[in-house]
Amino acid sequence: MARRKWTNEEIEEYRKKKGYFFYYNKEDSNFLVPKAFGFGRTVNWANPIAWIFILAIIGVIVLRKFF
Template sequence: MSRRKWTNEEIEEYRKEHGAIYYNKEDSNIFVPKALGIGWTLNWANPISLVLILVPFGLVFFKYFH
């Protein structure tokens, strides 16, 4: 399967079937619009989203606990 950027309409349809947490391996977007409210959330199937979360925690950990 090739990954491509999904449109906002496709993302909404995916959420109707799979729930609020966005985990879509076929979508190459890192940030997607939130299901409720204003703003953006992460596509948790994209490996870059994991890096975006772990790097700040790692920096804080090494600054205060090293």
């Protein structure tokens, strides 16, 4: 199955079925998606870019601590 960018309405329906806490959708190629509650964006944890992004942030924090 090919990955594609989902619309905000499809993301909302997916959250209603699967839950709100983490957004983990392998079929959705979006990196950032609207938050379930409130204002802003959150990451799609099924997207590999999300993990690279988080590891880069942790790497910067660790490097700043030692240098």
